Amino acid sequence: MTELRKRGGGGGDPDSTDNISDKEGDGDDRLGLQGDAEGECDGDSKADTPDVPLPSADTDNTPQCLNKALEGLPPRWKNYWIRGVLSLAMIFGFFLIIYMGPITLILVVMTVQIKCFQEIITIGYRVYHSYELPWFRTLSWYFLICVNYFFYGETVADYFGALVQREEPLQFLARYHRFISFALYLAGFCMFVLSLVKKHYRLQFYMFAWTHVTLLIVVTQSHLVIQNLFEGMIWFIVPISIVICNDIMAYLFGFFFGRTPLIKLSPKKTWEGFIGGFFATVVFSFIVIAHTPQLESKVEIVLSYLLSQFQYFVCPVGYNSETNRFTVECEPSDIFVMQEYTLPAVIQNTLRWKTVNLYPFQIHSIFLSSFASLIGPFGGFFASGFKRAFKIKDFANTIPGHGGIMDRFDCQYLMATFTHVYIASFIRGPNPSKVLQQLLMLQPEQQLSIFHTLHSQLRERGLLPPAAAQDE
Numbered sequence: 487m488t489e490l491r492k493r494g495g496g497g498g499d500p501d502s503t504d505n506i507s508d509k510e511g512d513g514d515d516r517l518g519l520q521g522d523a524e525g526e527c528d529g530d531s532k533a534d535t536p537d538v539p540l541p542s543a544d545t546d547n548t549p550q551c552l553n554k555a556l557e558g559l560p561p562r563w564k565n566y567w568i569r570g571v572l573s574l575a576m577i578f579g580f581f582l583i584i585y586m587g588p589i590t591l592i593l594v595v596m597t598v599q600i601k602c603f604q605e606i607i608t609i610g611y612r613v614y615h616s617y618e619l620p621w622f623r624t625l626s627w628y629f630l631i632c633v634n635y636f637f638y639g640e641t642v643a644d645y646f647g648a649l650v651q652r653e654e655p656l657q658f659l660a661r662y663h664r665f666i667s668f669a670l671y672l673a674g675f676c677m678f679v680l681s682l683v684k685k686h687y688r689l690q691f692y693m694f695a696w697t698h699v700t701l702l703i704v705v706t707q708s709h710l711v712i713q714n715l716f717e718g719m720i721w722f723i724v725p726i727s728i729v730i731c732n733d734i735m736a737y738l739f740g741f742f743f744g745r746t747p748l749i750k751l752s753p754k755k756t757w758e759g760f761i762g763g764f765f766a767t768v769v770f771s772f773i774v775i776a777h778t779p780q781l782e783s784k785v786e787i788v789l790s791y792l793l794s795q796f797q798y799f800v801c802p803v804g805y806n807s808e809t810n811r812f813t814v815e816c817e818p819s820d821i822f823v824m825q826e827y828t829l830p831a832v833i834q835n836t837l838r839w840k841t842v843n844l845y846p847f848q849i850h851s852i853f854l855s856s857f858a859s860l861i862g863p864f865g866g867f868f869a870s871g872f873k874r875a876f877k878i879k880d881f882a883n884t885i886p887g888h889g890g891i892m893d894r895f896d897c898q899y900l901m902a903t904f905t906h907v908y909i910a911s912f913i914r915g916p917n918p919s920k921v922l923q924q925l926l927m928l929q930p931e932q933q934l935s936i937f938h939t940l941h942s943q944l945r946e947r948g949l950l951p952p953a954a955a956q957d958e
Contacts, residue, residue, distance in 0.1 A: 736763030
């Protein structure tokens with residue numbers, strides 16, 4: 487690109503026609519990113535050779551013991567075993583984190599969010615740093631802090647009202663939280679404007695937009711993951727698990743049976759893997775217990791049925807101000823209570839079953855798993871398109887055989903957003919814990935007014951004895 491090649495040399499008027507022309511390509515070489523190691527970008531012209539070479543994300547960081555054990559295997563099978571072993575290790579780690587409870591899950595989500603943000607911003611920073619422009623990385627991390635302060639402050643105000651009421655500094659921060667958040671963002675915005683350099687206006691605005699889109703994709707959706715967690719751990723575990731299942735099963739079906747390419751953005755993806763992953767994921771997420779008059783038969787298929795039986799997974803996560811701990815105790819809602827359903831006559835005649843016993847959540851799990859299998863992969867395709875646009879194979883090389891953290895969470899963020907929208911549209915009722923926390927933040931006279939109103943309403947509905955009977 488003429489514009490940035492001239493800038494790199496420090497010459498040229500930034501406002502001249504030659505410098506602002508975009509006729510030479512789509513901007514790949516503007517960002518100075520290296521070519522795809524697997525040749526996924528065939529067709530890109532030699533004119534797109536990067537001006538500023540970047541370190542490769544394809545460096546082999548596989549543990550030496552694993553490399554030695556797999557020595558002599560063909561590359562395809564070596565990669566298969568590396569991915570398999572590390573996938574099992576990550577799944578084991580996932581279960582361990584679940585066992586450690588909600589606070590650990592929140593910390594892990596924050597850690598993953600920061601790493602994903604770092605991986606995406608690093609791509610932009612390498613370009614920005616190449617032209618010695620000021621403050622890009624500093625401002626990017628500053629905006630990350632501001633946005634996290636806003637989202638986590640909202641969470642604390644919603645779910646930790648009793649704790650906020652006990653601490654005077656927290657009361658001040660909660661009361662003026664949105665104003666403080668806006669003031670922090672405004673300070674960063676002014677810093678960006680002051681950092682503008684005459685010869686690099688366009689590039690700086692590219693990077694400003696880059697940072698904000700990254701915040702939207704990573705931080706906002708990470709916040710939705712935590713919101714899902716507070717609705718009940720099952721809404722955190724099931725969506726993540728079915729995306730993992732779909733990834734694994736699509737890979738296995740594609741590895742052994744894949745013949746038909748699915749999409750040009752990801753040449754290794756196949757229709758066989760896509761379809762096989764869909765059916766395997768639906769089966770994994772759903773379990774049916776079917777009863778017939780002659781024979782009680784059970785068809786058990788794994789996740790939703792198992793998790794729906796435990797309060798630890800189905801109850802909204804609340805905060806107990808007396809013990810200063812998270813609690814997951816409640817009377818399970820109707821979607822986690824076993825119900826009997828009569829099957830249509832056609833199915834009765836075919837399967838010889840008249841009824842099935844299901845948790846209603848299992849029906850919801852079909853919609854979640856269908857989205858994870860049919861729409862979720864488009865998060866991966868989006869990430870593939872992004873990487874092809876900037877001529878990199880992976881976002882980083884954090885996990886051998888898998889790439890960076892963002893490479894593993896490209897579908898998870900889309901799934902988290904869908905789950906949040908699904909809960910808000912079809913599931914969510916009033917959360918008693920959240921309502922109580924909000925009530926505790928009111929002034930005493932407001933609390934008394936609500937108490938008297940609620941007391942009157944319960945008496946009118948016959949749930950409390952009349953006032954005369956209480957006096958006796």
